[in-house]
Amino acid sequence: MPIVDRAQLLTQLSPPLDHLLCSQLLDEFISAEKRFIQRDWEPAELDGGQFCEILARIIYHKDSGNLSNAKSFDDCNKYIENDQVNHAIQPRQNALHLVRVLKTVYKFRSQRGAVHISPSYAPNHMDAKLVIECIRWAMNETLRLFWNGDREQVAKAIRELLQFDVPCIGKFEDVLLVQRTDLSAEEELLVLLHYAGEQGFSRTECGRHSQSAASTVTRVLQKLTDPSVRQVVVLRNGNYRLTDLGSRRIRNELAAKLLLE
Template sequence: MKVDAASALGNLPPSLRSELLEEFNKITRNYREGRWEASELNGGRFCEIVYSIIAGHLDGDNYPDKAKKPSRFKDACERLSNAPTTYSESARLTIPRVLVPLYDVRNRRGVGHVGGEVDANHMDATFVLHTTQWLMAELVRIFHKTDIATAGEVVKNLTDRTVPAIWKVGEVARILDPSMTLADGTLLLLYSELGPQSERVLAKNLEQNTIGNYRRVLDRLHKARLIEYERSTGTVHISPLGEKEVEERLLPQGAFS
């Protein structure tokens, strides 16, 4: 179900609403693409935007023009509980308390996890994803400008599980949609990584044992200008047209249009 953001969050200023949706979409997109560290980093900025919204709401709907980072994030969130009890407990207590651990994932856990620890990036990114979904659902409940039934459907869509498009197991990346064509799978794998990939790595991830046959797929994508394929080196780059194809056709769309 597609719902216009102006209705779903209609009582928010357009500037803050735009910032909120942009960061939320980054988090969900990075999670689908398996970009765990990027997903966590965006979670910190998301917290600052939600804090600015809630602080403005509790100050008589006196919102800043742009989201701002408070000097002591935890202390600032705790002070929101001093707002008049005429405001909802969700705005005064629950949302601020949820923001603190979400913010700490970036500032205290450290997205790199350098050292001897087991790599927790995927686990942390999953926490970031579902916590931001819950926060978005609460904001829709508080700030929606639509009927209750429609707002409820938006909340339901936001809290549905988001399944990554790519599953990484060690050095191998797998496309989770078994119906996806080789050409589309190639574009998605290229899109999910920074920089070029080798034809043999792509063939391995797509379970193509005959490199000659797979090269014909790469040739077709090259002719369509969706990729740049250098046969002499076996190097494959995704083009701006290829990125656009992935974003508009292959990646699942969010709850907001």
């Protein structure tokens, strides 16, 4: 599946989670990821509080049995941390670990001041990275606890959620299009395979989604799968997917080209 497939995540999480809260949570998570990869640091730093509020309500609902779409962040946490009431989430440390991470993000983003380490280092980037990594952990832990499906599928979803989003790829009905015009044929195929995730793309799909000639696509795939490069691997079903070396190249060399500019 493409990275961060919202519809599948919502289906697998709701039920058991409340549909509205789960939908809101996924929207906040995906928005935070996209803004972060687009280097829009301030929303990732400030808007992380909305993700925390929604997830706190979700945990409160599952732990108490009471559904509230407006209960405050602090009130949700007070119940979850209260040793004098009965808790549905067991073992208790699962809920406690989550709310402690959420409290760190919630308080940090509201109290953090601009502390300049050096003239060349942007503290808002550092702060936003801390917030986004905590949000990623909390989202992955939510999947682990509440995913309503096969355990291998949740493991796959968690792995793919840890990858970059691909803002430069647009989906128009059943057509995928890399909307940047400054990529080489090799870079375009790497970006497409990054988007394809663990499932990968078949040779036919690679050709269909690429704007390069068929002969160029074949030549590039041969190069990327060559033993001397090993950035792409052919799966048993014939699909092509990125290796760890290919993913590292995306992160180190092509991250800026995932943006829509």
